[in-house]
Amino acid sequence: MPEADSANQVPIVGYLQLGDDPHLRANECTGCGARYFDRRNACAKCGGTGFTETRVGGAAVLKAFSVVHNAAPGIPVPYVSAIVETTDGTSVRSNVVGLDDPMKAELGMQVELTTYVCGTDDDGTECVAFGYAPV
Amino acid sequence: MSGDSVWVLGANMTRFARYPELDALDLASEACLAAFADGGVDVHDMDILAAGSLFQPLGFGQRLQKQIGQTGIPVFNVSNACATGATAIRVAYMAIKAGEAEMGLAVGVEQMGKMGLLAGANRLERKVYEPSGRHGSVTSVDGILGTETMPGVFAQAGTGYAYENEGVGFEQFAKVAYKNHLHSTLNPLAQYQKEFSLEQIMGSPVQSYPNTTLMCCPTGDGAAAVVLVSEERLRSLPKEAQQRAVKISASVLTSDPWVESGQVQPDVNTLTRNAAAQAYETAGVGPEDLDLVELHDCFATAELIHYDNLGLCERGGAGEFIDSGAPFRDGRIPVNVSGGLISKGHPIGATGVANVYEVATHLRGEAGDRQIEGAKVGLAHVIGLGSACGIHILEKAAA
Numbered sequence A: 001m002p003e004a005d006s007a008n009q010v011p012i013v014g015y016l017q018l019g020d021d022p023h024l025r026a027n028e029c030t031g032c033g034a035r036y037f038d039r040r041n042a043c044a045k046c047g048g049t050g051f052t053e054t055r056v057g058g059a060a061v062l063k064a065f066s067v068v069h070n071a072a073p074g075i076p077v078p079y080v081s082a083i084v085e086t087t088d089g090t091s092v093r094s095n096v097v098g099l100d101d102p103m104k105a106e107l108g109m110q111v112e113l114t115t116y117v118c119g120t121d122d123d124g125t126e127c128v129a130f131g132y133a134p135v
Numbered sequence B: 001m002s003g004d005s006v007w008v009l010g011a012n013m014t015r016f017a018r019y020p021e022l023d024a025l026d027l028a029s030e031a032c033l034a035a036f037a038d039g040g041v042d043v044h045d046m047d048i049l050a051a052g053s054l055f056q057p058l059g060f061g062q063r064l065q066k067q068i069g070q071t072g073i074p075v076f077n078v079s080n081a082c083a084t085g086a087t088a089i090r091v092a093y094m095a096i097k098a099g100e101a102e103m104g105l106a107v108g109v110e111q112m113g114k115m116g117l118l119a120g121a122n123r124l125e126r127k128v129y130e131p132s133g134r135h136g137s138v139t140s141v142d143g144i145l146g147t148e149t150m151p152g153v154f155a156q157a158g159t160g161y162a163y164e165n166e167g168v169g170f171e172q173f174a175k176v177a178y179k180n181h182l183h184s185t186l187n188p189l190a191q192y193q194k195e196f197s198l199e200q201i202m203g204s205p206v207q208s209y210p211n212t213t214l215m216c217c218p219t220g221d222g223a224a225a226v227v228l229v230s231e232e233r234l235r236s237l238p239k240e241a242q243q244r245a246v247k248i249s250a251s252v253l254t255s256d257p258w259v260e261s262g263q264v265q266p267d268v269n270t271l272t273r274n275a276a277a278q279a280y281e282t283a284g285v286g287p288e289d290l291d292l293v294e295l296h297d298c299f300a301t302a303e304l305i306h307y308d309n310l311g312l313c314e315r316g317g318a319g320e321f322i323d324s325g326a327p328f329r330d331g332r333i334p335v336n337v338s339g340g341l342i343s344k345g346h347p348i349g350a351t352g353v354a355n356v357y358e359v360a361t362h363l364r365g366e367a368g369d370r371q372i373e374g375a376k377v378g379l380a381h382v383i384g385l386g387s388a389c390g391i392h393i394l395e396k397a398a399a
């Protein structure tokens, strides 16, 4: 069994890159440029099988949202779920964080990627999530 | 008229409700036997059975046969999210269209009880972060990286539309629910038959803003069944059966083509637009010809965007469309005069058959208090996330 290590952190998903400069990474199709956050077999847009890993920009615009009041156990409510589009044209789903009132979420608002610790497991490993905060 | 059309010969639905004392076989059997009686046929006339359910265990169609008649015909067990019922109809339709069957039974059923809309979190006894799945996630991301709940996903579909188009806000979404609750007061088959004011709808507890509780469909139990028949076989049946038969002038099923945002937010628009274009083309009618529409209002936000997707309004004009009163039962294109999923209910597998039942019943002039007078052409639409869209356009038999 691994030793507990409070300094140890893992990203909540594989496409979140931690470190000094946290950012999202996508598998980009070498044929058509379509970007994916999941492990790929082929491209859903063009059928190509070549991918390169690419950095997704942190600046984004809020394109759609919902203020969720009824959520799975353990999830603090209300929270703002959002679809944002990064300035380099990639749609991302996450929470809008850093609003004192969730009803202040506004379509078209400028947001920026941010990271925070969202939990700790029984080995003391911290889970780091990402969200988007108003600029 | 082409000689190879497929027709609805018999149709039935149970009232949508909660039936803790019954099981899915009871509900499906009731709808099937009543659809046979409605069409003046019996199980021995069927060449194929397509049985749709999302939550019944595998082999439901065969178990259903063991209640209503084991004649040895091919059975297709159908599961296609909220488009399950429409897909069952399409399976029977295709078999008849292909000349492999003269008559077929399509049934949809669900028994959901009071199951919640929220996915339950799997709690391990000991929590250790280990990446798993295609996104390498170490824990459930629902509620952390946005919402995966249905009221929230469809809320985002609605606010996404509001971002792109003028004149759409909380009140427009609420008006959709106001209309459907109002319509349901005339439908004895609806799970709820209660009118609510706009203030009550906007003031009811928020599930996922802008969807309040009264803007979300309930869970429930129910079944619906249709008997389909080839045109040739129909012509051999009694005159009365021919006069009551309803023509399926288009049967379309689509899935969602690739869009950039599709990996993070299911696209319920493109596949609906594609299905509508195919259906109008096949049927040789346009939205302006429709006397009524039953569309997939799982949430009020969904109905509003489908006005646009189905071409019922000008592109971008869904807010103005509801504000103008057009989709009310006395408006230009009545939408969800049954009460819709929001008030009639949404036992998932049954829904896509029930909306065909509803349209067919109006075209036959047999819809009682909620009848849309003189209805000749109607459209039934469902969408399942994942995604699948089914559209059927129905036409009244020529007198």
Ligand SMILES: [Zn+2]
Residues within 6 Å of the ligand: A029, A030, A031, A032, A033, A034, A043, A044, A045, A046, A047, A048
């Ligand atoms: Zn590609």
